[in-house]
Amino acid sequence: MELLPQLLLAGVVIGSIYALAALGFVLIYKSSRVINFAHGQIIATGAFIAFALTQRGLNFWLAGLIAMLITFGLGMLIERVFLRRMVGEPIISVIMVTIGLSSVIEGLIHLTPYGAGNFSFTTPAVLSGEGLSVLGTQLSRTQLAGVLTALALLGGFTYFFNKSTLGITMRAVADDQMAAMSVGTSVERVFALAWAAAALTAAAAGVILGLMSGLTLGGLAGIGLKVFPVVILGGLDSVVGAIVGGMLIGVLENLSAGYLDGLVPGGGTREVFPFIVLIAVLLLRPYGLFGTKEIERV
């Protein structure tokens, strides 16, 4: 059996990127109850900024870092300009603003020369060598670096939420905005920070994905849709859920591609399987694996 470990590994690799993308999504939802439909486009923005910087002759690592810093500011800006006015508006309005934003960002990317083409990073020398052999299958150095970076960022954020003062403040706001405000927390600052941090992780996900499978607007922005099955499975407001959900969806997706594609005419179950899982989760356990269950009493 060569197939199974290969599928599992590929699943974990792509799953770690899903987890990273879902982390940004959860950060925003957790603090401000906003579902961000523009997340895929922010991922693409981060990746293309990094790519544009390497085109100018900048070192890959430095370019990635600067891209993350730029999107950090960008996230804060988006919150400040568009989302701050929407506090207290009905959910449909907030969702539609992010859908509108996704369209705006896509239009802006199309204004640069990067909108239509297919690009790839020049792989840094450290990552182009011989890969690693795990469970009898090859794992390239870029994939390994991607997974490790993703895990480091995820671990860092988990630590940040549990230990640092700012992280605890953000959790407090997520828990009860009114109570947090009444003890002197600036809720606005927390919202801005959540958007900024989410954009930062999005850029990281974009750069890693770009390094592994090339840069196209459609491919990068498409991750924004994959985030939904991940966060619904893991629980919309749980960081751990984002990690576990990302890995699970990544693995399930690859398993379905490996074992179900032969049974379905035309194949391509990879695209649809996560959404079938999503519906099943919604019907059986709407709050996901780790999400908070909301109890209502009439």
Place this chain on the structure above:
Amino acid sequence: MPASRFTQTGNYRVRYQQDQTIFATSAEQASLIVGVLLLLALPLLLPKTLLRDVNMIMIFAVAVLGLNVTTGYTGLINIGQAAFMGVGAYATALAATRLNLPFFLAIPLGGVAGALVGTFVGLPSLRLKYLYLAVATLAFQIIFEWLVGHLPVLAQGGAISMPTVQVFGIRDSFLNHNRFWYYLILPVLVGLGLLWRNVLRTRHGRSFIAVRDNDRAAAAMGIHPGRAKLTAFMIGSFYAGIAGGLFAYFQKAVVIEDYGLHTSVQLLAMAIVGGLGSLPGSFLGPLFIVALDRFMGNASEWLGAQNIFPQGVDAATALRPLAFGLSIVLFLMFEPRGLANWWRLVRLYFKKWPYKF
């Protein structure tokens, strides 16, 4: 007869009978007649290329009417309206090509198919609310697109061409296509608009609003929120199915690209820009979005010819989503009640004319 036959100012109603009249002044009655005549004469006045857009606007208006029932009135966010349209379109296509049904049976059948699927997809709404439901309809949209792409019966998402239609001895042909369908879509749109208005006046309509505003309070008052939500889904997707059937015949073929996520987002945008939960908004929204798209297409063609953009940039693919997204965001930020509110203000002005209050 009122004291002033032209404006409402200065007219005082002293009897219930006067209060219940449909037309308060003869000017209103006259404007309706003029409006209907204008609508009937429109194909003779407009150039052919614009008439095509008018037909598109009317078909989208049917779908947006349905979306306004689910999203505008009942507050169920539906990111799958285009998929319901697609269900209607494919059902109509199958009925027309396999069963050889005439179009006046095939299109309602598409509506019924849309309603059935819509009610089924709405089932999670019994347990879920807000965001979760939005995600459920999104998932349906994606599963639908995938499913159509893999079913040989549906040409795997490729084009299924529709038969040519004949009414009263007039055949739909290359020469009169837009005009022909204008006169077929217009009565459907008007009829469904009237139905919309009247359904929302019944107890079902009132229970939709109650569920939207506060479903726990609605439940406490004896309304069954689940039933109201499912009814809303049924009506909304019935409209979508009819729109899909019309679209299939109008485009002469069914292609999966017409019913993708992008169309769903466009329909939502139309509902928002027009004004959620309003009848005039359901017409103004599609008008605005289709006109904007058309305008941006022309504008970017002109801009592209001026060599402003760097090499490799297609102005149309850049400016159209940009303008589309910006219009949604700006409307939500500055005029959440949409174009319907402007329409209301204009009407109010003429009602009060010549006074300002």
